Amino acid sequence: MLDAQLKQQLESYLQYIQQPIEISVSGNDTPKSAELLALAEEIAGMSNKIALVAGHAERQPTLSISQLGQTPRVHFAGIPMGHEFTSLVLALLQSGGHPSKADPALLEQIRNLKGEFHFETYISLSCQNCPDVVQALNLMATLNPNISHTMIDGALFQDEVAERQIMAVPNVYLNGEPFGQGRMTLPEIVGKLDSGAAERKTAELSQKAPYDMLIVGGGPAGAAAAIYAARKGIRTGLVAERFGGQVMDTVGIENFISISYTEGPKLAASLEQHVRQYGVDIITEQRAASIQRGDYVNLTLASGAELKSRAVVLATGARWRELNVPGEAEYRTKGVAYCPHCDGPFFKGKKVAVIGGGNSGIEAAIDLAGIVEHVTVVEFADTLRADEVLQRKAKSLPNVDIIVNAQTTEVLGDGSKVTGMTYKDRASGDIKRLDLAGIFVQIGLVPNTEWLKGSDLVLSRSGEIEIDARGATSMAGVFAAGDATTIPFKQIIISMGSGATAALGAFDYLIRTPDPQQQ
Structure with a gap:
């Protein structure tokens, strides 16, 4: 099933398995079951730490993964290729003891979750959003024995899809009941299960010292601004609902100069990795609610937390425009x-x-x-x-x-x-x-600027943030970049350039403006 290049890559990854694991395949006499079994046999033959055994899952075909001798808690109902091949590789490594790169505090929070959580995620193999959810839930299942997760390829289990009237993916069920639809990150999922997490996070954020520059938004503009700011050696933070922004919803990118082809999630991952190299304080799962000017620029989040910074770069991006006609909201995700x-x-x-x-x-x-x-x-x-x-x-x-x-x-x-x-x-x-x-x-797109209405920032008739050639807005110390602004063309590479411009403009402002702590 695997071509020579993919097989070579997988063999190199499987060397990171630290403890023996089992792959079990539950199948029948269908061609898809034979295909899944062939994939499992190929994988098991690549490592002496992988054993292949017969499975007994309810759905067939299903590939399950567990530590040797344990009951499987990670299941792939379908053939995890396409966008889900990475999910399969990560499940093999994490079940085999290879550590996750997620925040250690978050991993400990997952281990301490109380209760029984049995997740099912309906996906399509062409969905670029689905792997984020599948990988998050698989990781949770490997960390906590009270959690299990099954990825379900909707194309193979169409009776279930019809019965549950699933028309959009990813679509997650918990203990048989709807849990969430659309992309969800690991912290977001854990936050929904841990009722006290939000309050603890709000208190933690409000205690943070003022930043020199705070970036609001995690898309290309925000990432570029954060990198340019951090390279100046100043205290830099980035707050966003999710890293990657609208790029995460883009499949093929063919006009990113010097790279003939890439995909949105891959580019977003590279952006995040680059930002993290500079020690930027990244805060996700948070949405901006209001902004005011005092001694510092004060940013209030929807959670109630308040962050302070000497300068702020707004890079909140845009989202798909809706029709705003009768029936659209009622049948969203239902057609x-x-x-x-x-x-x-x-x-x-x-x-x-x-x-x-x-x-x-x-x-x-x-x-x-x-x-x-x-x-x-x-x-x-x-x-x-x-x-x-x-x-x-x-x-x-x-x-x-x-x-x-x-x-x-x-x-x-x-x-x-x-x-x-x-x-x-x-x-x-x-x-x-x-x-x-x-x-x-x-x-088309609509800028994510509703939260700025009523503030002292000047917006255009279409809701875009008015900026000058340096990215400065009408509020002292506040700059803006990317699709949320009046820049005329909404392109990834242009957003990156405007993010760099805004950060440099903000830095020029900082070196000409006294620090409130030193006055």
């Missing part, structure tokens, strides 16, 4: 989706629509055309906005139709899932209906 790569496989053989005729919309239509029965692109303007090469590709596909000059008016459903949508023909005024199983929204 309304925003990530074609993650959720596309759940609409195999069905009819879907893509709302938006820009690059992201046409790229989504092209990708989905290889999975679904039919794709209808619905564009508000009278022409598509995507690059000509993308338009030509989409128009060449036999199962893609394009409707322009159409205003989406409503998402329709039967109470549990999407059944269609309506749109207004802007030329005739007629209301028309499309019968669909899924709707993928790709209509």
